[in-house]
Amino acid sequence: MMKYFKIYSLLVLTFLFVFTSCDDEENIPAPEAGFTLPSTTFKAREVITPTNTSENGATYQWSLGNGELIYGESPSFSYSTEGSYTLTLVVQNEAGSSKLEQAITIAGILPIASFEVENIDRLIADSDVVFNNTSEDGVTYEWDFGDGATSTDVNPVHKYAQPGIYTVTLIATNEDGASEYSQDITIRTRPDELYFMDPSDFFLRRTLLGSDVITQDLVEMPGWGVGISFNTVDGMVYITDADNIDESVNKIWRLNPDGSGLEELVTGLTEPWLIDVDGNAGYIFWTDFSTGDVKRANLDGSDVQTIATYLDGFEYPEGISVYDGNVYLNDPVLDGILKISYDGSSVEQIIPEMGGIGIGIDKTNGMIYFHDQDAGAIKRADLGGNVEEGWAINLLDAADRVYGISVDVSTGKIYWTNRDSGLIGAADLSGENVETLAGSLSSPRGLTLIKNQ
Structure with missing residues (x-):
């Protein structure tokens, strides 16, 4: 009896489940799209x-x-x-x-507004920021650079006066509507800079110092730009442009550090070579590679004078650095370092048998840094010509020629251009930690440091 009861109960439950399921499906309302x-x-x-x-x-x-x-x-x-x-x-x-x-x-x-920023990870204050417009189907463009400045150029170039984070907005418009795109960019403090001449491809260039060294082209010169010097008084860069074939190119120029305002100062020269400026005294000094003369002019290029010639006890000085009323020369032919007064009345060889090309003065500590071609090294001495024993920065090759030398006492660094190895080198003033800041250059010559920190 119990067996039949269980079978009966199972049949009832099955019937109820099927009936309920069918009833649920019948109760689901059909969808209606809308x-x-x-x-x-x-x-x-x-x-x-x-x-x-x-x-x-x-x-x-x-x-x-x-x-x-x-x-x-x-x-x-x-x-x-x-x-x-x-x-x-x-x-x-x-x-x-x-x-x-x-x-x-x-x-x-509808247009699509978009843009890219060149060197977006290396933007610095008071330097060109180049915006490349990558919008689609735009006809007119409105730029807001986030510092109060605007532009309607397709691909504008803008300078930020101060470091900071700026939101740049571009609105692209056509007859069907407009599109807006914004991007934040970071402008960093301007680093110290090394300006140098590279006559092999006729460029004045600069290398921005810092954690990420960048080399930029500034101005293409008509001739073999060789010498360069920064005047801290008027904030201008003075350069020599030489050409032993086209004499009309042989000039001295000056310009702003950003490459603008290029101005002829002295024309009709023979072959102006390396150069230095004393802004406080109001003079430009340079060597002439063809004649071996040392010349001087006022900062505006007037009153050109020859203060010394090769007949005054030296041969063909190339490197030049001025300090405290004296011109210091590096003469590779005479093979020595000379000192000449600003008016040329006094000529003295202070270091014999250690000449080369480049020379730079540490004006804080009264030290001379100079290229010694025979030793294939950079050496240093005091202003009296006493060479420091045991101090030397050996070049990559003994035949390498150093044209420009700059000293930065605040950072404890010395910088130089190596024409033959095509590089800008750096080291501590102790002579240690020698490194290559910028390589694969054509033929770097004159060098000057601009402090921005």
């Missing part, structure tokens, strides 16, 4: 977000009519090209599916 749009005409790239008014939906599939399917209750989308499309919504649940179609027209195309 949506509205703010318009049936849009522009290419315009964001479209339909309002889904469907009922009883569980899943939603949208067909854009261009082969693209997207899913979701109320997704946003856009069309990339003009044309006529059928937007279709398919709504489904367990009871079935429902479909609604809507014809739409895409006419016109």
Whole structure:
């Protein structure tokens, strides 16, 4: 009896389950697709977000009519090209599916604003920031650089006076509408700079010092730019331009550190070579490679004088550095270091048998740093010509020629140009920690340091 009761109970439960399941399916209402749009005409790239008014939906599939399917209750989308499309919504649940179609027209195309910034990780104050416009389908452009300055140029160049973080905004516009794009850029404090001449390809260049050394072209010279000196008094860079073939090129120029304002100062020269400036005394001094003369002029280029010639006890001095009323010369032919008074009345060889090309003065500690061609090294001595024993910076090759030498006491560094190895070198004033700051240069010659810190 119990056996039949169990079988009966099982049959009843099975019947109730099947009946209930069928009843639940019959009670699920069928879906009904529905949506509205703010318009049936849009522009290419315009964001479209339909309002889904469907009922009883569980899943939603949208067909854009261009082969693209997207899913979701109320997704946003856009069309990339003009044309006529059928937007279709398919709504489904367990009871079935429902479909609604809507014809739409895409006419016109919105622009896309975008831009890139050259050297974005190495932007510095008071230096050109170059913006490359990568917008699509724009006709006019409005730039806001975030510092109060604006521009309507397609690819503007802008300078920031102060370091900081700036939000740059570009609005691209055409007859169908506008697009806006913004990007933050960081402008860093201007680092110290080494300016040098590279006559092999006729450029005045600068190397920005810091954690990331950068070498930039500033000005293309007509001749073999050789010498360079920065005047801390007027903030100008003075350079020599030489050419032993085209004599019209042989001149002395000056310009702003950013490369602007190039101005002829002295013309009609023979072959002006290396140069130095005493801004407080108001003089420019330079050597002449062809004649062996040492010349002087006022800062405006007037009153050119020859203060010494090769007949005064030296041969062909090249390197020149001025300090405290004296001109210090490095003469590779005489093979020695000379000292001449500003008016040329006193000529003295203070270091014999140790000549070369480059020379620089540590004006704080009264030391001379000079290239010794026979030793293939940079050496140093006091202003009296007493060479320090045991101190030397050996060059990569004994035949390497050093043209420019600059000393930075505040950082404890010495810098030099190596013409033959094509590099700018650096070391501590102790002579240790020798390194190459910039390599693969053509033929670096004159060198000057501009302090910005």
